[in-house]
Amino acid sequence: MPVFHYASFKFFSFPFKFVCAGLLVFLLHCNAALAATVVLENGDRITGEIVELSDNVLTFKSPLFGEVELPWRKVVELKADQGVTVQLKDGSTVKGKVSLSPQDGLVVDEGVLGRFRVLKKTDVALFNPPVVDYSVKYGARANLGGVFNRGNSEDDALNFDAEFVARTPDNRYTVAAEVNEAESAGLSTTSNRYLLTQYDAFLSEKDYLFLSAKGEQDKLADLTLRTSWGAGYGYQFIETERVKLSMEYGLAYINENYRLAPDESYPSLSLGLDYERKFWNKRLVFFNNNDLSVSLENAADSLFKTKVGLRVPIVENVNVATQLNVDYDNMPPPGVKNADSSLIFSVGYGF
Secondary structure (H helix, E strand, C coil): CCCCCHHHHHHHHHHHHHHHHHHHHHHHHHHHHCCEEEEECCCCEEEEEEEEEECCEEEEEECCCEEEEEEHHHEEEEEEEEEEEEEECCCCEEEEEEEEECCCEEEEECCCCCCEEEECHHHEEEECCCCCCCCCEEEEEEEEEEEEECCCCCEEEEEEEEEEEEECCCEEEEEEEEEEEEEECCEEEEEEEEEEEEEEEECCCCEEEEEEEEEEEEHHHCEEEEEEEEEEEEEEEEECCCEEEEEEEEEEEEEEEECCCCCEEEEEEEEEEEEEEEECCCCEEEEEEEEEEEECCCCCCEEEEEEEEEEEEEECCEEEEEEEEEEEECCCCCCCCCEEEEEEEEEEEEC
């Protein structure tokens, strides 16, 4: 018959207590991590953890599926036992345990006895919004494309565009440049340059005032230099990692110097619309930039510039891009066409 010594049992039970305690903490952590349940309109039920809600997409972390993105409109039921920070579309926030049902809407239990906040699902803008960081954030990109043919034909083309943005919650500084040069059989077929500098002062999360300065040259359009100094109001509809959408309108003073045609200068009304959207887990970027200027002296004298294209990452920070540029001058100098378009393929670097 085996004999157990009390001292030996006591010695082995000491680390055993720590193992049990560690196992208990682990189980409690798992329960905390799996403290949320979501039900979709098709009846699918997923258990896991709420990461965030942004751009009407609920990011949910499941031990089975990993991190998944669910359209907010397809979520019919939600229950989270851990605290969630809810930001409403009016900018206010509330924190607590949340539950969503078709009957009751979104209910937030703030943890104080009898203190509940009942909201409409459509009132919610964000779950767990990022903490405001007042440090300067930088973003930049540069794209270069070119064609150099030698032999039966001699064609050269160079396309370069770059953008630099410095952003804080209250300010944004932008510098953008573009150069397009092309020759065929020794004759220039494209020769234009564009430079933009702009400062945005944010009055709120979405409203801002801007000051801008633009410069442009186009040799084949007889344009030696066009300068535009402007100011106005902008509205940042969306500015997230996935989507950026802004609109601006204001006043500008335009001065145009031509090589042959008479020089002109006039005040104008300006309107801008910029859109960028990332698709397929941020693997494809669609962008569209529009700029319209209408003379206040002659409404028929208008200028319109648009860029639309795609950027596709190939390795980290490196992408291939294709874009279509269209410039339209409703009252060009004599002998110059109204519209000028170019299709560009390039390789770029950005961060």
